[in-house]
Amino acid sequence: MNFTDIAWNIFNQSIEDYHVLDNVNTLINNPYEKDSLERILYAKNWIDTVQWHLEDIIRDENIDPAEALQLKRTIDQSNQKRTDLVEFIDSWFLKKYESITPKSDAKINTETPAWAVDRLSILALKIYHMSLEANRESASEEHRLNCQEKLNVLLMQKEDLSTSITQLLTDIENGNVKMKVYKQMKMYNDESLNPILYQKGQQK
Structure with missing residues (x-):
């Protein structure tokens, strides 16, 4: 079984485990x-699955504004954890392939292995x-057929x-692609980089 098959099985195990209780507060x-x-x-994938359902909840038109604000902050924190884990996975790959010398004409891919894996998790x-x-039995036949087309x-x-x-x-293993990683350097959670946050700090 190759890496993508292993990852796919783990992602689906996580999704199934989450839906046993189907609650965003499940540990x-x-x-x-x-x-x-x-x-x-x-x-x-657990982070992705919880965030998927948080995104559903926050789109409720009747949600209390205070609850929506708290959810938005929770989603921001989740995004940061997601990014951190993706970068950790890339670090794992960097370690795995550190002994490989890329060929002189090796290409650089548009995304790293871990960010491709991130897309697989969402998929x-x-x-x-x-x-x-x-x-879904409660849906119309037309709805089910449309969803089946999308599922295909x-x-x-x-x-x-x-x-x-x-x-x-x-x-990468054959040296045909050079693995190069850039940190995402997200700015919105950083009090020294987000102007709303650091201007607020200067006003105190």
């Missing part, structure tokens, strides 16, 4: 060994929820993305 119970890549992948969520809609496209995208990730990792 993660990561079944994988400490410091293992599998544990990191499970944690990554697992899209497929899970679109499948629910395609089979998502499944095709899953195959293409999985293949692309596998090809990218193979190219």
Whole structure:
């Protein structure tokens, strides 16, 4: 079983585990060994799954404004954790391939392996929820058929993305692609970089 198959199975395990209670306040119970890549992948998708449902909740037109503000801050924190884990996964790949010397004509990919894996994690969520809609008995036949068409496209995208990730990792291993990582350097959570935050601090 290659890396993308392993990651896909872990993502779906995380999604299924979350939906046992289907509650954004459920604490993660990561079944994988400490410091293992599998544990990191499970944690990554758990964050994505919780955030998926937070994004649903905040779109309720009747939500209390104070609750919406708190949810927005929770989503911001979740985004930061998500970014941190993606960068941690890239660090894992950098360590794995540190002994490989890229060829002189090695290419640089538009995204790192971990950011491609991030898209695979989100895709697992899209497929899970679109499948629910395609089979929802309370929906109209037209709705189910439309969702099935979308699900078919998502499944095709899953195959293409999985293949692309596998090809990218193979190219890195063979020295045909140079792995280069840039930190995201998100600014909105940093009190020294977000002008709203640092101007507020200067006014005290």
